[in-house]
Amino acid sequence: xxxxxxxxxxxxxxxxNFTLSMFLxxxxxxxxxxxxxxxxxxxxxxxxxxxxxxxxxxxxNAWVLPxxxxxxxxxFILVIASTVQFVEMVIKRFSPALFKALGIFLxxxxxxxxxxxxxxxxxxxxxxxxxxVAFAAGAGVxxxxxxxxxxxxxxxxxxxxxxxxxRGTAMNLIIAGLLSLGFMGFAGLFGQAA
Amino acid sequence: MADQIKNKTGFLATLQENPSTDEFIKGxxxxxxxxxxxxxxxxxxxxxxxxxNALAMGGATFFVxxxxxxxxxxxxxxxxxxxxxxxxxxxxxxxxxxxxxLLAAWVPDVHKELGAFIxxxxxxxxxxxxxxxxxxxxxxxxxxMDAAGMGLGFTFALFLLGASREVLGNxxxxxxxxxxxxxxxxxxxxxxxxxxLMLGMILLFFNWMQAKKQxxxxxxxxxx
Numbered sequence: 001x002x003x004x005x006x007x008x009x010x011x012x013x014x015x016x017n018f019t020l021s022m023f024l025x026x027x028x029x030x031x032x033x034x035x036x037x038x039x040x041x042x043x044x045x046x047x048x049x050x051x052x053x054x055x056x057x058x059x060x061n062a063w064v065l066p067x068x069x070x071x072x073x074x075x076f077i078l079v080i081a082s083t084v085q086f087v088e089m090v091i092k093r094f095s096p097a098l099f100k101a102l103g104i105f106l107x108x109x110x111x112x113x114x115x116x117x118x119x120x121x122x123x124x125x126x127x128x129x130x131x132x133v134a135f136a137a138g139a140g141v142x143x144x145x146x147x148x149x150x151x152x153x154x155x156x157x158x159x160x161x162x163x164x165x166x167r168g169t170a171m172n173l174i175i176a177g178l179l180s181l182g183f184m185g186f187a188g189l190f191g192q193a194a
Numbered sequence: 195m196a197d198q199i200k201n202k203t204g205f206l207a208t209l210q211e212n213p214s215t216d217e218f219i220k221g222x223x224x225x226x227x228x229x230x231x232x233x234x235x236x237x238x239x240x241x242x243x244x245x246x247n248a249l250a251m252g253g254a255t256f257f258v259x260x261x262x263x264x265x266x267x268x269x270x271x272x273x274x275x276x277x278x279x280x281x282x283x284x285x286x287x288x289x290x291x292x293x294x295x296l297l298a299a300w301v302p303d304v305h306k307e308l309g310a311f312i313x314x315x316x317x318x319x320x321x322x323x324x325x326x327x328x329x330x331x332x333x334x335x336x337x338x339m340d341a342a343g344m345g346l347g348f349t350f351a352l353f354l355l356g357a358s359r360e361v362l363g364n365x366x367x368x369x370x371x372x373x374x375x376x377x378x379x380x381x382x383x384x385x386x387x388x389x390x391l392m393l394g395m396i397l398l399f400f401n402w403m404q405a406k407k408q409x410x411x412x413x414x415x416x417x418x
């Protein structure tokens with residue numbers, strides 16, 4: 001059981017990294033990865049929202065959705081939007097400094113496809129409550145890792161001489177492609193299971 | 195029949211002289227959502243490992259974008275400012291549920307392969323972005339024109355990416371073998387890194403074209 005939880009965590013963080021091999025949450029990945037410290041803080045906020053969403057999705061799956069399966073998408077997105085709103089209010093009340101530092105990125109978590117993707121994958125893989133939390137934590141750590149790696153590389157690239165036509169999105173995409181290539185190496189980590 | 199033809203030419207004529215044609219064209223090329231604005235990246239990269247998947251995804255997004263733009267534009271006067279984003283999201287989620295069920299009924303194979311990414315159309319920033327920036331501020335006709343242009347532009351970009359990745363990574367086009375048995379597939383192209391690399395290269399190509407065009411214009415001005 002314990003090794004199963006560990007496997008879910010590592011798989012979500014490295015082998016099936018949400019950003020680099022499942023293409024979830026690309027908007028903040030390209031949008032907010034220009035500076036290392038904001039990238040890291042956004043990653044932390046994402047971990048928090050992911051875990052709460054996972055708990056909420058488990059509750060919805062257990063008590064509401066068996067009676068109305070067609071409401072799945074709508075109820076998930078409403079839960080995510082209100083969770084983000086709630087997190088925003090709590091942070092504002094207890095830590096105004098952190099609230100200021102996160103700024104616009106906090107509300108934008110709502111439209112991060114990683115969050116909705118997590119709720120949907122968790123449902124389709126039939127994870128229980130604890131497995132769901134492990135999955136969410138792994139996904140969040142993976143997301144943060146990808147964001148921080150990308151931000152570090154971009155800060156480096158800014159200082160080097162690069163031809164004008166490559167600068168900008170094209171360069172970021174190619175860097176992401178190379179990172180993703182590296183993360184594919186993790187697929188061999190657990191032999192066949194990956 | 196003659197009436198129909200007349201109607202059609204009438205429609206085409208209005209298309210040509212109407213300013214809303216511009217709303218249509220801009221999404222298709224000048225402000226292409228993928229190549230120029232770089233919006234809605236998640237589905238763009240995740241499902242474009244074959245031309246069929248890319249077209250199905252493009253079609254579903256087109257449908258959701260058209261339907262939600264129509265509805266948002268119709269109700270725009272009654273939606274209070276404070277809850278507009280939630281309203282848009284619920285409208286979009288409704289149409290995505292419809293698209294999901296339609297695809298499951300018509301093309302179960304493709305639906306299975308796209309999986310959760312159909313549901314993830316809800317959080318495609320392109321769709322919410324168009325509602326917020328255009329449909330909620332304009333009457334029905336231009337809103338539909340804008341949605342059609344953006345939707346087609348998005349589908350076109352998906353198709354270009356999906357087709358090139360399928361040809362390079364699998365040696366097939368719509369499942370038809372192109373090169374025969376001696377072809378060694380460039381497998382990485384249909385794997386996740388290929389998505390990033392291919393889109394990066396396409397953007398590079400566009401940047402290069404742009405730079406060349408500017409250089410030519412500058413040279414022409416220099417001669418004159």
